[in-house]
Amino acid sequence: MSTDSDSGSDEASAVRQRHRDAADEVVPEQTGLFIDGEFGAAAGGETFDTVDPTTGEVLASVARGREADVDRAVEAAWTAFEETWSDYSAGRRQRVLTAIADTIEEHTDELARLESLDNGKPVSEAKIDVRGAAEQFRYFAGVVRENPGETMNAGSRYGQVITEPYGVVGQVIPWNFPLLMASWKLAPALAAGNCTVLKPAEQTPLSALRLAELVGDTVPDGVVNVVPGYGEEAGAAVTGHPDVRKVAFTGSTAVGKQVMKSAADTVTDVTLELGGKSPVVVFPDVDVSTAVRLVSSAIFYNTGECCEAGSRLFVHDDVADDLLEGLVAAVDDMTIGDPLDEDTDLGPKVSREQVDRTMEYLDAAREEGGEFLAGGGQPDDEALAEGCYVEPTLVEGLDHDSTPAQEEIFGPVLTVFRWDDYDEMMELANDVDYGLAGGVITDDITKANRAARDIEAGYIWVNSYHDLVPGLPFGGYKQSGIGRELSAETLDHYRQTKTINLSLR
Ligand code: NAP
Numbered sequence: 001m002s003t004d005s006d007s008g009s010d011e012a013s014a015v016r017q018r019h020r021d022a023a024d025e026v027v028p029e030q031t032g033l034f035i036d037g038e039f040g041a042a043a044g045g046e047t048f049d050t051v052d053p054t055t056g057e058v059l060a061s062v063a064r065g066r067e068a069d070v071d072r073a074v075e076a077a078w079t080a081f082e083e084t085w086s087d088y089s090a091g092r093r094q095r096v097l098t099a100i101a102d103t104i105e106e107h108t109d110e111l112a113r114l115e116s117l118d119n120g121k122p123v124s125e126a127k128i129d130v131r132g133a134a135e136q137f138r139y140f141a142g143v144v145r146e147n148p149g150e151t152m153n154a155g156s157r158y159g160q161v162i163t164e165p166y167g168v169v170g171q172v173i174p175w176n177f178p179l180l181m182a183s184w185k186l187a188p189a190l191a192a193g194n195c196t197v198l199k200p201a202e203q204t205p206l207s208a209l210r211l212a213e214l215v216g217d218t219v220p221d222g223v224v225n226v227v228p229g230y231g232e233e234a235g236a237a238v239t240g241h242p243d244v245r246k247v248a249f250t251g252s253t254a255v256g257k258q259v260m261k262s263a264a265d266t267v268t269d270v271t272l273e274l275g276g277k278s279p280v281v282v283f284p285d286v287d288v289s290t291a292v293r294l295v296s297s298a299i300f301y302n303t304g305e306c307c308e309a310g311s312r313l314f315v316h317d318d319v320a321d322d323l324l325e326g327l328v329a330a331v332d333d334m335t336i337g338d339p340l341d342e343d344t345d346l347g348p349k350v351s352r353e354q355v356d357r358t359m360e361y362l363d364a365a366r367e368e369g370g371e372f373l374a375g376g377g378q379p380d381d382e383a384l385a386e387g388c389y390v391e392p393t394l395v396e397g398l399d400h401d402s403t404p405a406q407e408e409i410f411g412p413v414l415t416v417f418r419w420d421d422y423d424e425m426m427e428l429a430n431d432v433d434y435g436l437a438g439g440v441i442t443d444d445i446t447k448a449n450r451a452a453r454d455i456e457a458g459y460i461w462v463n464s465y466h467d468l469v470p471g472l473p474f475g476g477y478k479q480s481g482i483g484r485e486l487s488a489e490t491l492d493h494y495r496q497t498k499t500i501n502l503s504l505r
Pocket residue numbers: 172173174175176177199200201202203229230231232234235236237239250251252253255256258259272273274275276306307308408410436476480481
């Protein structure tokens with residue numbers, strides 16, 4: 001950690017000072033565990049630091065939850081469920097969800113700056129996250145009353161099929177969209193009538209803690225509990241807890257597999273939103289400048305730290321040269337720098353560890369014969385030296401079987417492939433373990449429809465990317481996950497079906 005404001009360039013010290021000032025304003029005072037409506041220390045008294053990836057400075061010390069803390073949170077959640085929350089009607093839950101949405105919106109600037117400090121994402125994008133978080137609560141406030149159940153007359157029997165919440169659910173989220181992912185988890189869980197224990201990512205615990213603080217008076221004590229900590233400690237304690245009746249996890253496929261295995265021990269329902277390596281297919285009829293904008297945003301939004309990132313480009317031979325020329329120019333035009341600056345397009349990655357991981361993939365790309373059309377390393381700019389920056393990178397000439405083309409890099413790195421035979425291209429597009437999303441760019445509706453159906457993935461954008469509309473389900477095929485978020489279907493992941501077979505005799 002650097003604390004010497006005289007080191008580095010003048011620009012770097014100005015950024016450092018700006019971040020310290022912003023941190024003074026928005027980093028929450030409450031950084032303990034949030035259990036039963038109160039903030040408090042971890043049972044073991046331990047803490048861990050969360051760091052600003054732009055400056056390398058510590059933003060806050062946060063309570064390091066472990067198994068004993070998770071036990072206490074789960075117990076508080078069950079008490080809240082039994083004594084309070086299960087008595088709330090759908091209408092009353094709807095009012096709570098709406099109030100949470102209002103609160104989030106009222107704190108848009110604060111939450112966006114906090115997210116930008118803790119994660120490194122450009123503040124302009126963090127504001128989109130905050131609006132999306134509020135929108136989650138509004139959407140589930142809207143569908144919460146849609147729970148009619150079914151009835152059936154069967155001779156001398158009368159059948160009722162109703163749904164009931166699980167009671168207490170466990171939720172674990174990653175660092176790339178900390179507040180948004182918290183909202184994707186909390187809103188449907190609460191709407192369906194559950195209490196929850198949420199573990200945010202160790203790199204970015206602050207916005208979930210601040211959200212808990214902000215809604216502390218709106219949500220009855222114990223309904224929402226936030227236990228920050230490390231994955232192997234707090235995370236595993238949440239996902240493996242015998243009294244947690246449903247687990248919802250967003251993160252890497254590797255950890256998702258572990259979560260699924262541990263849930264087997266208690267036969268607990270699991271939904272998983274995991275990694276991706278999504279293809280973007282460009283047809284020859286496109287308007288090149290539109291395609292450049294879409295392809296660039298598909299990979300570089302949120303510094304490439306998007307599970308749905310369009311990280312493999314399949315561009316038709318007829319437009320490949322023009323498109324790549326346009327992409328190189330777009331990369332040249334990008335403003336890389338302080339994420340608190342409204343004009344910044346690309347901020348730092350979330351952590352040094354993530355930079356190292358991306359650099360390993362770039363080394364592999366170099367070794368495996370990749371040609372860098374743009375980027376390929378860290379920016380050579382003294383003002384950015386202390387931040388976790390990686391250049392926006394375009395790499396061509398890799399074999400599709402190569403590691404950088406197959407594995408999720410989770411950084412601003414696009415691997416480029418040209419095609420002229422549709423079937424061969426589609427075979428490659430689908431030749432990955434993942435199946436989260438895909439993009440198709442063409443004005444030909446027939447080609448668009450065919451490609452959208454041929455891509456093996458849970459969410460396909462045609463002529464756009466990243467925009468997610470509540471009500472349209474989001475989730476993965478293959479090793480990208482199980483279950484869907486963002487839609488009425490999500491409520492079903494948070495409740496169980498009960499049949500009452502009533503004999504009329
Ligand atoms: P990760 O390492 O899998 O971590 C995700 C979360 O799981 C973190 O809170 C982590 O805690 C926790 N965790 C780690 N080990 C655990 C264990 N053994 N048991 C229970 N929890 C554990 O993923 P990440 O690298 O932080 O996040 C990036 C990944 O998330 C990418 O692969 C990305 O594609 C995926 N993602 C998917 C979606 C989607 O909707 N499909 C959305 C966003 C991100 P720590 O913070 O302590 O590690």
